[in-house]
Amino acid sequence: MDDGTDGQTVTDGRKTYLLVDGENLDATLGTSILQRRPMPEERPRWNRVLDHVERHWDQPVSGLFFLAVAGEMPMGFVQAVTSIGYRPIPLQGEGKVVDIAIQRTLAALAERDDDVVLASHDGDFLDEMGRLADGERRVGLLCFQEFVNAGFRELPGLEIIDLEYDVKAFNTTLPRLRIIPIDEFDPLDFL
Numbered sequence: 001m002d003d004g005t006d007g008q009t010v011t012d013g014r015k016t017y018l019l020v021d022g023e024n025l026d027a028t029l030g031t032s033i034l035q036r037r038p039m040p041e042e043r044p045r046w047n048r049v050l051d052h053v054e055r056h057w058d059q060p061v062s063g064l065f066f067l068a069v070a071g072e073m074p075m076g077f078v079q080a081v082t083s084i085g086y087r088p089i090p091l092q093g094e095g096k097v098v099d100i101a102i103q104r105t106l107a108a109l110a111e112r113d114d115d116v117v118l119a120s121h122d123g124d125f126l127d128e129m130g131r132l133a134d135g136e137r138r139v140g141l142l143c144f145q146e147f148v149n150a151g152f153r154e155l156p157g158l159e160i161i162d163l164e165y166d167v168k169a170f171n172t173t174l175p176r177l178r179i180i181p182i183d184e185f186d187p188l189d190f191l
Helices: 022-034 046-057 075-083 097-109 123-132
Strands: 014-021 060-070 086-089 116-120 139-143 158-162
Touching: 014 046, 014 097, 022 060, 022 097, 022 158, 046 060, 046 139, 046 158, 060 097, 060 116, 086 097, 086 158, 097 116, 097 123, 097 158, 116 123, 123 139
Parallel strands: 014 060, 014 116, 060 086, 116 139, 139 158
Antiparallel strands: none
16 A cells, blocks of 8 residues: 555565475476477576566565475576575475475465465465465466366465466467467467
């Protein structure tokens, strides 16, 4: 809300936690959309994602980027996401370590008043996201809409945010097949 003195926005102290399941997004981009390993220039611009969420919900964002590390720390990537404002969370161990860590983080956030955006398509997070979609906070799912686990669409109050169409996180247009609202149809896209 505007404080009436200098035009700056004043929040109620809440913030948004953005939890990024990088492996899930990268696998969906590569396997389902590009049908090959994405080139660096075809990956999301993660700074745009942070900026979009902060502007969209008009409050500070804390970005947590979860990644599994099989061998050595991927220092180039870790330094890159750190420099744009994410806190990297490199994990190692048995099982789906990224899923386990995100589930634990979502459960911990249920005890707080902050808002949450999960960047993933994975149905393994349905229970935790369902608990967060309690009407007391804003809850979002950042994804490629056509690949979202159907259970997410049934969560009341969950906002689905498309990584390409809403966030504009890519420098190129991805070869996605989607239903096109007639107001957005441009025949030049197909000629």
